Amino acid sequence: MDAAEYRKRGKEMVDYIADYLEKVDTRQVFPDVEPGYLRPLIPDCAPQDPESFEDVIKDIENIIMPGVTHWNSPYFFAYFPVASSFPALLADMLCGGIGCVGFSWAASPACTELETVMLDWLGKMINLPKEFLAGKDGQGGGVIQGTASEATLVSLLAARTKTIRRLQSEKPELTKADIMDRLVAYASDQAHSSVEKAALIGGVKMKTVPSDDMFSVCGSALKNVLDDDKASGLIPFFFCATLGTTSCCSFDKLLELGPICNKENIWMHVDAAYAGSAFICPEFRHLLNGVEFADSFDFNPHKWLLVNFDCSAMWVKKRSDVTDAFKLEPLYLQHPHQDSGLITDYRHWQIPLGRRFRSLKLWFVMRMYGVTGLQKYIRKHVRLSHHFEHLVLQDERFEICADVVLGLVCFRLKGSNELNKELLKNINEAKKIHLVPCHLREKFVLRFAICARTVESTHVEFAWQHISQLATDLLKTWKQNHQQ
Amino acid sequence: MDAAEYRKRGKEMVDYIADYLEKVDTRQVFPDVEPGYLRPLIPDCAPQDPESFEDVIKDIENIIMPGVTHWNSPYFFAYFPVASSFPALLADMLCGGIGCVGFSWAASPACTELETVMLDWLGKMINLPKEFLAGKDGQGGGVIQGTASEATLVSLLAARTKTIRRLQSEKPELTKADIMDRLVAYASDQAHSSVEKAALIGGVKMKTVPSDDMFSVCGSALKNVLDDDKASGLIPFFFCATLGTTSCCSFDKLLELGPICNKENIWMHVDAAYAGSAFICPEFRHLLNGVEFADSFDFNPHKWLLVNFDCSAMWVKKRSDVTDAFKLEPLYLQHPHQDSGLITDYRHWQIPLGRRFRSLKLWFVMRMYGVTGLQKYIRKHVRLSHHFEHLVLQDERFEICADVVLGLVCFRLKGSNELNKELLKNINEAKKIHLVPCHLREKFVLRFAICARTVESTHVEFAWQHISQLATDLLKTWKQNHQQ
Numbered sequence: 012m013d014a015a016e017y018r019k020r021g022k023e024m025v026d027y028i029a030d031y032l033e034k035v036d037t038r039q040v041f042p043d044v045e046p047g048y049l050r051p052l053i054p055d056c057a058p059q060d061p062e063s064f065e066d067v068i069k070d071i072e073n074i075i076m077p078g079v080t081h082w083n084s085p086y087f088f089a090y091f092p093v094a095s096s097f098p099a100l101l102a103d104m105l106c107g108g109i110g111c112v113g114f115s116w117a118a119s120p121a122c123t124e125l126e127t128v129m130l131d132w133l134g135k136m137i138n139l140p141k142e143f144l145a146g147k148d149g150q151g152g153g154v155i156q157g158t159a160s161e162a163t164l165v166s167l168l169a170a171r172t173k174t175i176r177r178l179q180s181e182k183p184e185l186t187k188a189d190i191m192d193r194l195v196a197y198a199s200d201q202a203h204s205s206v207e208k209a210a211l212i213g214g215v216k217m218k219t220v221p222s223d224d225m226f227s228v229c230g231s232a233l234k235n236v237l238d239d240d241k242a243s244g245l246i247p248f249f250f251c252a253t254l255g256t257t258s259c260c261s262f263d264k265l266l267e268l269g270p271i272c273n274k275e276n277i278w279m280h281v282d283a284a285y286a287g288s289a290f291i292c293p294e295f296r297h298l299l300n301g302v303e304f305a306d307s308f309d310f311n312p313h314k315w316l317l318v319n320f321d322c323s324a325m326w327v328k329k330r331s332d333v334t335d336a337f338k339l340e341p342l343y344l345q346h347p348h349q350d351s352g353l354i355t356d357y358r359h360w361q362i363p364l365g366r367r368f369r370s371l372k373l374w375f376v377m378r379m380y381g382v383t384g385l386q387k388y389i390r391k392h393v394r395l396s397h398h399f400e401h402l403v404l405q406d407e408r409f410e411i412c413a414d415v416v417l418g419l420v421c422f423r424l425k426g427s428n429e430l431n432k433e434l435l436k437n438i439n440e441a442k443k444i445h446l447v448p449c450h451l452r453e454k455f456v457l458r459f460a461i462c463a464r465t466v467e468s469t470h471v472e473f474a475w476q477h478i479s480q481l482a483t484d485l486l487k488t489w490k491q492n493h494q495q
Numbered sequence: 496m497d498a499a500e501y502r503k504r505g506k507e508m509v510d511y512i513a514d515y516l517e518k519v520d521t522r523q524v525f526p527d528v529e530p531g532y533l534r535p536l537i538p539d540c541a542p543q544d545p546e547s548f549e550d551v552i553k554d555i556e557n558i559i560m561p562g563v564t565h566w567n568s569p570y571f572f573a574y575f576p577v578a579s580s581f582p583a584l585l586a587d588m589l590c591g592g593i594g595c596v597g598f599s600w601a602a603s604p605a606c607t608e609l610e611t612v613m614l615d616w617l618g619k620m621i622n623l624p625k626e627f628l629a630g631k632d633g634q635g636g637g638v639i640q641g642t643a644s645e646a647t648l649v650s651l652l653a654a655r656t657k658t659i660r661r662l663q664s665e666k667p668e669l670t671k672a673d674i675m676d677r678l679v680a681y682a683s684d685q686a687h688s689s690v691e692k693a694a695l696i697g698g699v700k701m702k703t704v705p706s707d708d709m710f711s712v713c714g715s716a717l718k719n720v721l722d723d724d725k726a727s728g729l730i731p732f733f734f735c736a737t738l739g740t741t742s743c744c745s746f747d748k749l750l751e752l753g754p755i756c757n758k759e760n761i762w763m764h765v766d767a768a769y770a771g772s773a774f775i776c777p778e779f780r781h782l783l784n785g786v787e788f789a790d791s792f793d794f795n796p797h798k799w800l801l802v803n804f805d806c807s808a809m810w811v812k813k814r815s816d817v818t819d820a821f822k823l824e825p826l827y828l829q830h831p832h833q834d835s836g837l838i839t840d841y842r843h844w845q846i847p848l849g850r851r852f853r854s855l856k857l858w859f860v861m862r863m864y865g866v867t868g869l870q871k872y873i874r875k876h877v878r879l880s881h882h883f884e885h886l887v888l889q890d891e892r893f894e895i896c897a898d899v900v901l902g903l904v905c906f907r908l909k910g911s912n913e914l915n916k917e918l919l920k921n922i923n924e925a926k927k928i929h930l931v932p933c934h935l936r937e938k939f940v941l942r943f944a945i946c947a948r949t950v951e952s953t954h955v956e957f958a959w960q961h962i963s964q965l966a967t968d969l970l971k972t973w974k975q976n977h978q979q
Contacts, residue, residue, distance in 0.1 A: 025505030048604065055616075076605075079606070093596050103587070108512030158849045186676075204848075337695070381542050
């Protein structure tokens, strides 16, 4: 394929994508396929000779689309949203076209510098304390990670290195192994599984801190666990606070937790993967209060800020804490400017070496929506979740299981877990909408997350009527079965 | 921006990218900017109100392009290539348009299944032993990682878990910390810094094995180190063999190393990040002999196989070795099919949770080039590197510093390291071409890597004439200075 054909096919692809996104509501949100569906549909090895673009593109509808879960459908209410917007799609095209790899400043200065400045823009939008911004001569700064999981891992590793060095400088007789064996990381019992995974990778213990009846970790809960563990000779070194948990979008109490962490030399990382985008609205910014005590903070514009995956925005107060954990300097990656205070080699801030020019997406989206456009978008989603909450509350058969703060509603039929599992099964098998469940304590709960860019109150109302009807049908047979 | 405007702007972007790639040879390959150039050129916060696409796009030429290192320029001979092709760009557009997140089978079945089958296609293209393929009921299989660094880390972590479990089952009195403290990972003294980084992250020791005068690790070198370390009570558990080192594209001797690793219960990971693409040509496949002894293998189609970054292809012989190291199952990620042997939840194969639909790029590229088209591409690059080698050899002032096997030529002026540093400085300051150096033992060496998709013998000849002229100029003043 030469440039001339790319011009033709690229324009066809733009139309295909526009058609797909404009009519995604007409596709079944969850596919009918069974595991193993795809292999029999395609050859078992690559063709020897080139095939035409027509051959390839017709297989998209025939082979790929029947197996796609349509995350951008307005009937998709599962997990959390994945962001998608036209400005971000355009920026990603450009990122691919330029195709630079930005592991160091010299590998493509614009790639590094735009990222630093965009993370400052974004940090200012959520009113992040100044220590987290790079500015012209700050010690902090931001970086785009692929996912919030990676941000959690990077911060845990930075904390591990920092703690080991501090303890060894205090007590030179301690070996690294002595210390590693006693390190403990903490997070809420509601925290994402990626915290446990980070501790597993980092080779340190991880313990959960019990959340309260609002599913939030408060200061006293952390303090109790810390006291016990210190008494047993363990070394608490890392706490991952969550703002907007995956299960029910609850918020740990940073204002209580932060001072404890600071006093105890515990690195506090704040994971606001989903909720963070909402902090651009002044009315939700209070949820971030206490971040001033944190060492690092992360949220995913690729969830709820209209920037296509992947774009997880992470800030640290002291960037040397992160780079100290990773810095290795082979000659083929050295360049004349690297010891200047002005430059940033992002490879020292992350797990991978290579990196794409992802800040273009942030730049396009922030400029083409403007702060007001992005705020409007967040507010619409929050309004829709309250609309759904209101519909649930009007039906006495149902209960709301957690405070509705942003775009997630946790609800269930009053009754057994088995009943609710059956309801969810019926909902997902009907495939008119798509939801996933969670556990809140002993309860099996349905999660209704406002997801798509194009979701409107009509979709929410349709979803509710559908759920309500399936509940009616279910309760009828359920009662009969239980009466027999 | 609505769909109608996206259709218009998307087509403009296609033309912009086509223009960029068609004329990238007219842009200066390395930018003139100094660190900190970008910040003063743009506002210090995001705009309140939306800006137009015209405003944004004009800043691409004004602000971004002056700071881009043009990796796709035919005058770019630095690092290793980053792949770019029109079919891959189209597939990446589609990936963004669909915008699904494929962390589990259910999150988008097509995303998972196409990846498994494409890794089988690719594995067959390089004649990888059958144990590495998923097939319908194999125990192995492939996964797309973001980078080779992540593949190295994932394999090191899998090896760590496997070794700890094995030793604890043999001697239940051993604690995890006892074992961790004695684990040692190994790689060549020529291996990429990402191996050291992986060991740092995994909290285990890492030692280098001396390479021979061809910069290859042979069996006896590994055996010597292992014997010493076992005698000191250490536990060797992981060896990363490199096929195609970053410095000089040398090859570790898998046929000697593999049996030693197998005998000693050492996980052998084979990192062929750059060289792996060449194994699609029968005449280079012998370089992969011995991979049958490996536990895992990785190479980067995003380097040399025309698939845009990121796409690092990793295979394991026993996928449970990898998933055992990571498997965590919160309810919100469970789905009905997950315990079927047929399905793959790729989140257990990688560090991040989320993942893009990257197998589309492999599918488009393999089909639209065909095996023969891809082979032709590899052979052209190898031919060009030998062409450059030949030009160097004809000039008595220069020497070739390592065997030219694939697309990399390591060369230098006969003389001091200072002289060669000066030559490289003059080359990179002239900015007509771009190179990076390496160290081979005590020697400072220039690396000439065939990189761009569009590079031809004219560019190579131009580069050589330019280097040769700069050498003439340098030697003149150098001799004068040294005579004074």
